[in-house]
Amino acid sequence: MAALKERMAQFISLTSEEYDYFYQQLTIKKVKKKEKLLQEGEICTHAFYLLEGCIRYYTVVEGEEHTGQFFFEGSWYSDYDSFLSQMPSKQYIETLEKTKVAMLSKKTLEHLYTKIPKFERFGRLMAERAYLGARKKNETLTLLSAEERYLHLIQQRPKVVERVPQHYIASYLGIKPPSLSRIRKRLAQNR
Template sequence: MNADYVLLTQTIRHWIAVRQEEESIITSLFEPRHIPANDFFLQAGDVCRYVGFVTKGLLRYYILDDGIEHTYDFSPEQHFTCNYESFLTKTPSTRFIQAIEDTSLLIISYDNLQLLYDRLREGQKFGRLVAEELFVGMLQKLTSFYKETAEERYDTLLRSFPDLQERVPQYVIASYVGIKPQSLSRIRAQRAGKQY
């Protein structure tokens, strides 16, 4: 089995047991896709038709508000990516999902995802557990935005994505934290023990 599919199967096994004979079902339902840096997995106005699994690279999620980008999440390696609101309702997305780096994914369509749920012995359980994890993560991010200071949100980001600072432009991190790039520079300088 191709290394990308091995990674996908290992990740699915994080949630459910996968029998050896079920591995071929997984490989038959996902297909590879490559997105060059700065290109899009999804643009606002388009319907999200796939769930992707990132095998290499990094994606960011953002919305546009009066021409200003507001980053609200990331999908690095071994994470799934999708605008589930658009995917499940088949309505146009209000969000963008953009590759920050050259990104390789394995993608699955809505119909094939339903087949995955049906054909894997624990497929329905897999779908439920992933949905629960996404829901909890969304609530945590929402709570964080209203209850945490910028410094606390920055710390949470670094705990969640330890190598992000080296991979993402500072303005994107500042947007995620909800502050201006200059304020992020000040926080980073204070952390480094420097006078600002």
């Protein structure tokens, strides 16, 4: 998959042999819309690279879903918490569209860390990116009102607004669907 090769090159420069070796370790999987790649209680054994489609991760607290983030083709995602600690996950990973993923197991990744030390760097860069993403979301949650967060999302990640049903967006923004509707109405009037 050319796209993945280019993506990897943004992190570390691999020889063609190294990349091929890496690629052989991956498991490709096609998943229908609304299927789960991970469920609460399971141990997250893989990191996922999205070749096509779209996923979200969410947690369930007191019967209520809280969407943490959306990812589209070209992104890596894993429940780091569980992936790193190999403890049961507290989150669900669910496809929002028909999705094609490349799966990289923890075992393989650790093997790669040893066999091709450059992958330590890859692991570090992934973690750093993940950290910056998490902090950015933190910031929008603390600094912005729900309306501002929505505007921000439209600006920064239009794909989300285009491709993701609104009640998931509400959940991501930390509000309820009626509130998002009110916000949208307000915005439509002031234009």
